Structures are given as structure tokens and as C-alpha cells.
Amino acid sequence: MKIYVAVDMEGIGGIIHTSQLMKGEGMYEESRRLLTDEVNAVVEGLLQAGATEIIVRDVHATGINFVPDRLHPGASYFMGATSFKERFPGIDASFDGAFLIGYHAMAGVAQAVRDHTYSSRSFSSVKLNGRPVGEIGLDGLLLGQYGVPVLLVTGDDKTCEEAKQELGQGVATYCTKKAWGRHSALMIPPQRVRTEIKEAIGEAIRNRAECRPHRIEGPxxxxxxxxxxxxxxxxxxxxxxxxxxxxxxxxxxxxxxxxxxxxxx
Ligand SMILES: [Zn+2]
Incomplete structure (x- = not known):
């Protein structure tokens, strides 16, 4: 079983603020460890659930956020910036499913940690065929172009709600924090997140037949x-x-x- 894992940073356990999210900021180095440890829990959960090949893609900012020598040896990791066309390098129809880990709500959602769509500095909203859409919907559609369904989405409570709305009730979700505002949340301690996320992965893999590739007909x-x-x-x-x-x-x-x-x- 092959699984593609896209990892953003805003929805990772313990992360709520800009100072944790950008290279050079005071708390960024600590956040990289939180991010990497949660990724490791995901890889471990996937191996326990029977995955035989795992590609993990760092999609946050420049795509260079993992702490390399801390990474679980059981997966391959794609790091670095790419064009949009290659947002998910190595993806093809041979993958059985994808995970969106550490994601966040689309731009403009109230009481959502770091709500934005691709860039907080550039876009105030993105609509597809007249309907507001965020990274969960658009990344789900990109993966759907290769016939790969999203099986699990993690992040704050608004992220989980958006995942069900965009991708259907079949997608599994795991909530790492209950958002209070753009920079505040009731946190689940990262150590607990790393245990519970493995249970969510087991469930997502067991229920994967309920998920279909996300598609919208063109133009x-x-x-x-x-x-x-x-x-x-x-x-x-x-x-x-x-x-x-x-x-x-x-x-x-x-x-x-x-x-x-x-x-x-
Ligand atoms: Zn993002």
C-alpha cells in the first residue's frame, strides 16, 4: 500500500503563531522539532497500518522545514520549493491514498488558526467556479487529478470541518487543537497528538474504501x-x-x- 503525505505546519500540534512558522523567527526551530516529531508519528502509524511505501512532502513555505536527521527512516521525504504544477512530486495513480497533515482553514474563516489560502501575504480569497476554496479543496483536487483520494486530514477544528465539507463525510479527520482565534487555541499536548494520530491513521486506512478521488468537472x-x-x-x-x-x-x-x-x- 502506497500513501502520499502532504505536510503543512499551521495545523501541527503545539503551533498557533507566526513566530513559530517562519524561518528566522524566535520559536521556529522549536516548531521544526514539533513538526518533525508529528511527521514521525504519522510514518509510524502508517507502517503499523500496513503501508509499504510512503512519500512525505513538506508543503509549508519554502518546503524546507523538517529536521532531516530526526526523520523516521521508514519513508522518503520531498523537501524544497517547486512550481505549482509539481506541488506533489512523485505522485501518480499507483498511490492508494493521500493524507493532508497539519493543514489549516481557508482564508477568511472565523476562529481558525492561521486561516489563509496558500499565502497570508498575497491572497485575501480564492474561488473556484465561483465558490470559495482553500488548500484542502484545491490540494484534494490536484491529488484527484491522479486518481488519488484524500483519506485523512489533520489540523484545528475548522480544518476538520472544511475537510468534511470539501471532500465528503468519508474522509477521516483528527483535530490537533480547538481554535479560539487566528493566533489562539485550546491545545492538545503534542505528545498526546502523536499517540492519537496513529489511531486516526488506523481508522483512515480501514475506512479507505469510503473515499473517492476529489474531482470537479471542467471548464x-x-x-x-x-x-x-x-x-x-x-x-x-x-x-x-x-x-x-x-x-x-x-x-x-x-x-x-x-x-x-x-x-x-
Ligand atoms: Zn498552507
Missing amino acids: YELTVQYLSTDLADGRYCDGVQSERLDGLTIRTKDTDLIRLMSRGI
């Missing part, structure tokens, strides 16, 4: 609202496939979802 329309006109100015619009709707908003159209995401985000 697609991605509407991105930027936080400043400067950012929108930096995007070329041809007036046909991509249009500047107002100072802050650009709409991109395409029949191919992966190409759309590469052009529109």
Missing part, C-alpha cells in the same frame, strides 16, 4: 483576490483566458485544472 474558473493592487499588477492578464476584474481581482479560465492552478495562483 474551470479561478478567481483570486489579492491583498494589494501591487500584487495584481505583477500578474500578466491577456484579457481572454485571464482578466483583471478590478484592482485586486484576477479571474483565470482553463479546461485543465493543473495548468489553471499553475497560471492562476
Whole structure:
């Protein structure tokens, strides 16, 4: 059984604040250890559940957040930045499922830890075919393009709610914290998270037949609202496939979802 694991940082146990999330910030080094230890628990849980091949992809910021010599030897790890087209390097139809670990709610959700969609500095909202969408929905769709269903999503309580809404009730979720605000939450201690997440993985693998690859029929329309006109100015619009709707908003159209995401985000 082959499982692809995408790992973000905001939804990891013990993490709630910017100072924990960005390279160079005071608490970042400690957070890298929290992140790596939770990843190790995921790999251990997957091996216990029968996985034979595991690729773990670091999707947070530059993609270089794991502490390499602390990583569990039972998986391969993809680190570093890529273009959107290759958001999940090595993914193909041979994978039985994917996990989204340490994820967060889409931009604009109330009482959600570090709610955003791909970048808190660039986008105030992203819509697909007129409907607000976040990283859970869009990453689920990218994985769905390869026929790979999302089996488990972890993060705060709003992340878990969004996962069920976007991917269907069959997806398993595990809540690492109950969000109070953008930078506050009732935390489950990371040590407990690392035990409980293995139980959630066992359940997700047992119930995997209930999950289908996430797909929406094309053609697609991605509407991105930027936080400043400067950012929108930096995007070329041809007036046909991509249009500047107002100072802050650009709409991109395409029949191919992966190409759309590469052009529109
Ligand atoms: Zn993210």
C-alpha cells in the first residue's frame, strides 16, 4: 500500500503563531522539532497500518522545514520549493491514498488558526467556479487529478470541518487543537497528538474504501483576490483566458485544472 503525505505546519500540534512558522523567527526551530516529531508519528502509524511505501512532502513555505536527521527512516521525504504544477512530486495513480497533515482553514474563516489560502501575504480569497476554496479543496483536487483520494486530514477544528465539507463525510479527520482565534487555541499536548494520530491513521486506512478521488468537472474558473493592487499588477492578464476584474481581482479560465492552478495562483 502506497500513501502520499502532504505536510503543512499551521495545523501541527503545539503551533498557533507566526513566530513559530517562519524561518528566522524566535520559536521556529522549536516548531521544526514539533513538526518533525508529528511527521514521525504519522510514518509510524502508517507502517503499523500496513503501508509499504510512503512519500512525505513538506508543503509549508519554502518546503524546507523538517529536521532531516530526526526523520523516521521508514519513508522518503520531498523537501524544497517547486512550481505549482509539481506541488506533489512523485505522485501518480499507483498511490492508494493521500493524507493532508497539519493543514489549516481557508482564508477568511472565523476562529481558525492561521486561516489563509496558500499565502497570508498575497491572497485575501480564492474561488473556484465561483465558490470559495482553500488548500484542502484545491490540494484534494490536484491529488484527484491522479486518481488519488484524500483519506485523512489533520489540523484545528475548522480544518476538520472544511475537510468534511470539501471532500465528503468519508474522509477521516483528527483535530490537533480547538481554535479560539487566528493566533489562539485550546491545545492538545503534542505528545498526546502523536499517540492519537496513529489511531486516526488506523481508522483512515480501514475506512479507505469510503473515499473517492476529489474531482470537479471542467471548464474551470479561478478567481483570486489579492491583498494589494501591487500584487495584481505583477500578474500578466491577456484579457481572454485571464482578466483583471478590478484592482485586486484576477479571474483565470482553463479546461485543465493543473495548468489553471499553475497560471492562476
Ligand atoms: Zn498552507
